[in-house]
Amino acid sequence: MADYIDAGKLNKAAQVLELRETAPGVWEWTPVRRAWASITFQSKTNLFSKVGIGARDAAVIVRRQPLTLHHALRWGDTHLFLTSIVPMGRNHLEVDAAVVETVACAAVRTEDTVGENGRPVHREAMRVTFPAVLTEKYVRYEREDTHAESETAYVLVTGKPIELKEGDLVTVREGPAHGTYHVQAAHRLDPYKSEYEMAWRGDV
Structure with missing residues (x-):
């Protein structure tokens, strides 16, 4: 040019x-x-x-x-x-x-602590809302004898200030893929963005 x-x-x-x-x-x-x-x-x-x-x-x-x-x-x-x-x-x-297209997301992280009488207590350690870009990774469809089960994997692309970990719950609040997902893998080496592989599993 x-x-x-x-x-x-x-x-x-x-x-x-x-x-x-x-x-x-x-x-x-x-x-x-x-x-x-x-x-x-x-x-x-x-x-x-x-x-x-x-x-x-x-x-x-x-x-x-x-x-x-x-x-x-x-x-x-x-x-x-x-x-x-x-x-x-x-x-x-x-x-x-x-x-x-960006989608509004909310992420929650919980941690297990020991409460009274030595019983485990679930504690919310993080709650954050943010915009992100959701892109598809792959779609796998498995047919079983009694039902079909689908597994859809997405990649959530965020700005660097958004720091998620494996196991965090992410709710995509809008768009065709709205729902709640688990973070399965985090890719943070890029200096300008982070990418998080997420999966939702459900019977159809």
Whole structure:
């Protein structure tokens, strides 16, 4: 791509978002400023998740500004998950993003402690609500003699402030995959995001 872009092509009023704790245990994508952008939706797939399937790609150009992969962009109802940012000449940034939908989630962690008379007591150690991107990992269908059982696995992609552990319960509050899941595996090595494999198992 050329190092120069006509300023008139930056004609999309996008919002730069930052994941902030707006109340104790409540995280939200919060607008921090407006950025005029050129946004082009691509036919290729953006592999924003290393564990789950990808999403549609968008090529974005904005003026140089403090922007990192910890941020996101919103244009209208479109949420853009940033996957790469490179300088474009002296005045602009070329951004690659995945076109995704976020879902509202709530996570709960419980711990066993010893109560009176030495009896085990379940104690809630964490409760947090946050937005995340849910992508599918695989679907397995097994037929048995008396019933069919399905197991669906999803990958929850979150910002780095959201720290979950194996065994945490996550409730997806909206969308076609709403329900409660167990975190089965956590992938935290990426400096800008975390990915959590989750599974829900039920008879059909």
